[in-house]
Amino acid sequence: MSRQQGLQLWSAQTAAILRLELRRILWSRRAIPAWLLAASPVVLFGGHSLAAELGWSQCRGREDLLIWAATFQTYYLRLAIFFGCVGLFMNLFRGEMVEKTLHYYLLAPLRREVLAAGKYLAGLLAALALFAAGTAASYLIVREHVASLNNWDLAAAPPLKYLAGYLGVTTLAVIGYGALFMLFGLVCRNPMFPAVLVLIWESVNLFLPPLLKRLSVVYYLDALCPIEIPGRGGRLFAMTADPPSAPVAVVGLLALSAALVTASALRLKRIEIRYGTD
Amino acid sequence: MIATGDRIVFKGVSKFYGETLGVNRVDLAIPPGITTLVGPNGSGKTTLMNLMSGLVRPTRGEIRVLGRSPDDPERLFPLLGYCTQFDSFPGGLNGYQFLYFFLRLHGRSRAEADRLTWQALERVGMTEAAERRVAAYSKGMRQRIKLAQAIAHEPQVLVLDEPLNGLDPMARAEVIALFRTLAAGGRHLIISSHILHEVDRLADQVVLLSGGYVVAEGRIQQVRAELDQEHPLQILVRCSRAEVLAARLFEQDHAVAVRMHQDRAGLLVTTRDPDRFYDLLSRLAVDGAVEVESVAPADEDVHSVYRYLIGTDGGAA
Numbered sequence: 001m002s003r004q005q006g007l008q009l010w011s012a013q014t015a016a017i018l019r020l021e022l023r024r025i026l027w028s029r030r031a032i033p034a035w036l037l038a039a040s041p042v043v044l045f046g047g048h049s050l051a052a053e054l055g056w057s058q059c060r061g062r063e064d065l066l067i068w069a070a071t072f073q074t075y076y077l078r079l080a081i082f083f084g085c086v087g088l089f090m091n092l093f094r095g096e097m098v099e100k101t102l103h104y105y106l107l108a109p110l111r112r113e114v115l116a117a118g119k120y121l122a123g124l125l126a127a128l129a130l131f132a133a134g135t136a137a138s139y140l141i142v143r144e145h146v147a148s149l150n151n152w153d154l155a156a157a158p159p160l161k162y163l164a165g166y167l168g169v170t171t172l173a174v175i176g177y178g179a180l181f182m183l184f185g186l187v188c189r190n191p192m193f194p195a196v197l198v199l200i201w202e203s204v205n206l207f208l209p210p211l212l213k214r215l216s217v218v219y220y221l222d223a224l225c226p227i228e229i230p231g232r233g234g235r236l237f238a239m240t241a242d243p244p245s246a247p248v249a250v251v252g253l254l255a256l257s258a259a260l261v262t263a264s265a266l267r268l269k270r271i272e273i274r275y276g277t278d
Numbered sequence: 279m280i281a282t283g284d285r286i287v288f289k290g291v292s293k294f295y296g297e298t299l300g301v302n303r304v305d306l307a308i309p310p311g312i313t314t315l316v317g318p319n320g321s322g323k324t325t326l327m328n329l330m331s332g333l334v335r336p337t338r339g340e341i342r343v344l345g346r347s348p349d350d351p352e353r354l355f356p357l358l359g360y361c362t363q364f365d366s367f368p369g370g371l372n373g374y375q376f377l378y379f380f381l382r383l384h385g386r387s388r389a390e391a392d393r394l395t396w397q398a399l400e401r402v403g404m405t406e407a408a409e410r411r412v413a414a415y416s417k418g419m420r421q422r423i424k425l426a427q428a429i430a431h432e433p434q435v436l437v438l439d440e441p442l443n444g445l446d447p448m449a450r451a452e453v454i455a456l457f458r459t460l461a462a463g464g465r466h467l468i469i470s471s472h473i474l475h476e477v478d479r480l481a482d483q484v485v486l487l488s489g490g491y492v493v494a495e496g497r498i499q500q501v502r503a504e505l506d507q508e509h510p511l512q513i514l515v516r517c518s519r520a521e522v523l524a525a526r527l528f529e530q531d532h533a534v535a536v537r538m539h540q541d542r543a544g545l546l547v548t549t550r551d552p553d554r555f556y557d558l559l560s561r562l563a564v565d566g567a568v569e570v571e572s573v574a575p576a577d578e579d580v581h582s583v584y585r586y587l588i589g590t591d592g593g594a595a
Contacts, residue, residue, distance in 0.1 A: 004385040009352075016382035023370055100366040106333060107362075107427075108383035109355035273333040274295065 010114050017105075017118030018125070025088055025126040030095065034087050037080040038130035041071060041138035049145040065158045068142045069227035072135070072166060077173055077221060078202060081131050085177035086195045088127050092119045093268070094185035103273050116265035120182055127174040135170045139163045165226035172224065176217040176253050179260035186267045217256075220249035284344060285309055286330060286435065286466060291339030293325050299490040300325035304339070306485065306495060308468065312461045314477045315470040316580055317487035323470040324363060326487070327437050330468070331360045343435055344466075356384065359428035360437040365420060367412045373399065373423050374408040377430050384431050398430035401456060403449070417444035425453065435466040442473060454480060474581040484580055488588045502578045509586045510534045511552045512576035515559065516544040518569040523562060530558065546576060 004012050025031060045068060051057045096102040105115050143158050180198065184191040205216045213219045223243035244252065286308040293300035301322040315323040328334040329341055332348030346353045367376060377398055381391035399405045402422040407415065412423060421444045428436055438457075442450050457480060461467050471477050477484065484501065486494040494501045502511065517523060520542055527533040532551035539545065549555045552575075562568045577586075 004387075009385040012385050013383055016379055019382075020368060020371075020379055024368065028369060099369070100364050101368050103333060103362055103364055104368050104380070105383070106351070107331065107355060107360050108380060109352045109385065110383055111352055272335060273328065 010111070013108075013110055013114050014118040014121065017115065018122050021092070021119055021122030022126055025092075025122060026129070030087065030091055031126075034084040034127070034130055037084045038134040040080055041068075041076055041134055042141065044071070045138045045141045045145070049141050052145065052149070064142050064146055065162075065227065066229065068139065068158075069225065070229045073222060073225055073229060076131075076135070077169070078218060080134070081127075081170065081173045082177055082199060082202070084131060085127055085174060085181050086192075089120075089123045089178045089181035090185035090191045090195070092123050092182050092185055094191055106273060112268040112271075113265040116182075116261060116268050120178065120261050120264070123178050123182065124174060127178060128171060131170050131174060132167055135166050136163060139166060162226045165224070169221050169224050172250065172253050173217070173221055175257045176221075179257035179264070180217070183260050183264045183267070186264050186271070214244075217253065220244060220253050223249050286344070286468070287340075287342045288326075288329075289340045291329060291336045291341060293329060293334060294337045300334075301329070301487075301490045301492075304492055306492065308466060308485075309483070310461075310464050310466050311482035312457060312467045312469060312480050313483050313485060314481040314580070315468065315485050315487060316472075316474065316477060316584060318472075320489075321487040322490040323487055324439055325490075326485075327360070327362075327439050327468065327470065331358060331437055333360075333362075355433075356431065357434040358437065359431065359433040359435070361424045361428035361439060361441050363439045363443075365417075367420070367423075369413070370411070372409050372411050373404055373415070373419075373426075376412050376423060377426055380427055381430055386431070394430050394432070398426040401429065402426045403452065418446060418449060421445055422449070422453075429460070433465075436460060436468070438467065438469045440470055440472070442471060442476060450476070474579065474584070478579045478581075481580070484583075486580075486584055486587060493587050494583070498580055498583060499578060502575075502583050505583065505586050506550055506552070509577075510548045510550045511578065513547045513549065513552065513555060514544065514572075514574050514576045515547060516571040516573075518543070518571075519567065520545050523559070523568050526558060526562065526567075527555075530554065543571075 048057070048064075093102065096105075106112075139158070139162070143160075143163075146158060181191065181195065184194050188194055202216055202218045205213055205218055208216070224246055243249075286306070288304045288306040291304040292302045304322075304326065315326060317323055325334065329336055330343055330348060332351060332354060335349070341348055343354060343358055346357070348354055368379075371379070374395055377395040378391050381394050382388075384391075386394060396405065396408075399408050402425050404419065404422050404426060407419055412420065415423065421441065425438070425441055428438065441457075442453060445453060454476065457467055457469070461482070469477075469480065471480075478498070481498065483497050484495065485492055486501070494504075515523065516539075520538055524536050524538060524545055527536050527545075527547060530549075532549050532554050533547060534550060535546075535548040537546040547555060556573075559568075559570065559573065563570050577583075
């Protein structure tokens with residue numbers, strides 16, 4: 001009877017986890033809010049573009065890119081991706097405890113580190129599929145819209161390199177928030193409470209002293225957004241801090257995420273199946 | 279380090295859920311064959327099963343399953359299958375997928391996972407329902423698919439928590455036959471059940487639990503024999519000339535009570551020394567004094583033993 005071992009076994013197990021989880025994460029009723037949040041900027045900018053086409057608005061297109069960038073930073077990043085990750089990642093383990101199905105994995109010869117990594121990877125792929133698509137589609141709609149207002153002169157349209165930057169920011173946001181909320185789902189019986197605290201922390205980031213700003217995911221993500229939004233740094237009572245360089249922001253976020261996923265794996269190693277009492 | 283061999287070993291194991299006792303000071307060395315865990319709800323049966331499969335960890339003590347620690351799933355689960363009482367399944371899967379993905383998690387190749395999946399489905403009589411969603415299964419079908427999950431990877435140790443629950447009599451008979459086949463291959467089968475007459479038919483040995491403590495363990499006849507002085511054994515005899523046997527028994531000091539059946543063709547004998555009683559009966563039969571139709575212990579079953587030991591019905595929920 002052949003049975004894989006070592007790295008080969010872990011890869012096969014991760015592939016099996018991905019197939020099981022992607023189906024569960026993306027095609028369950030729980031995923032509906034994430035789908036709606038991901039699609040919201042597409043609906044917003046698609047509607048705006050359509051209204052302009054139909055002559056219902058006086059849009060000239062000059063400000064559209066800035067509006068899109070501001071929407072991305074203030075709404076999509078801080079609320080849509082944030083809450084999308086809350087829904088998708090907190091339920092990776094908490095959802096299975098509520099549905100009493102986690103033992104399916106825990107009765108297999110599966111290292112709990114592999115389970116944590118596999119589930120996190122599945123969450124990442126699902127969240128990226130939704131939010132990267134939302135980012136790309138809404139940006140391309142704006143780009144097409146501006147190009148059409150300029151008689152399809154694509155040289156006048158927002159460049160695609162910005163899109164690559166925003167996709168990078170979306171990816172890092174999903175990596176960072178995903179790692180954080182997966183851990184909350186393992187540690188807290190009601191993970192919404194710490195999620196709300198994180199939301200408040202991220203929201204008041206602008207007003208925090210420079211040192212505390214660095215303890216926020218959005219501080220690093222803001223610094224990586226390709227388009228600077230005028231006026232954001234000059235708000236009343238806002239505390240200024242030097243934005244981190246791109247490499248520091250990327251490496252810092254990846255390191256923080258790795259530490260959080262490791263903490264999840266350690267927590268999972270100690271977890272016991274006592275549905276209803278855990 | 280504890281000696282392990284080919285046994286499932288609990289050494290000084292206690293498990294507390296906060297301040298609630300799960301099991302306390304359990305010392306067991308379970309040999310191959312069918313072992314049933316008997317006790318009412320809350321006696322610690324499921325806790326013992328969860329402990330040996332690593333779903334919960336002992337507060338104190340040490341456990342080894344054929345030498346392997348329940349803390350090491352990668353080494354434990356290739357040789358252990360667990361049919362839990364949890365009646366919930368990953369969403370959206372049909373019976374085939376439920377088993378196939380589980381075998382993929384075991385590191386089986388696609389072809390082997392497919393082969394083992396069909397083999398397990400066939401063994402529990404579920405091939406026709408393989409393409410149906412597990413969520414749409416009846417209670418009995420869910421029980422059978424869980425059993426298939428436990429046996430699919432052909433483990434050496436099977437832990438089965440109330441595996442006969444929800445099965446109709448025909449399916450029960452089939453599943454019991456399957457257990458016997460599996461045990462005959464030298465496997466360990468640890469079964470909890472509250473259906474005591476089925477436990478009697480199944481078990482090579484029993485572990486009697488009450489309030490989180492192991493109150494007795496071993497072969498049921500062996501456990502019963504230890505109770506002979508306090509609770510003399512009752513033996514049912516159907517024979518001709520029962521009054522002759524009764525008269526001879528009154529001369530014996532080991533006979534505590536003798537009750538004649540209403541049809542005068544049998545006796546219920548209560549004795550402190552079953553061996554001497556069987557000797558006497560054999561002599562009478564050989565001499566032609568009585569013609570024996572049947573002899574059977576009347577209270578050598580798990581139910582009686584549990585009642586004598588605990589003072590309650592072991593099967594009571």
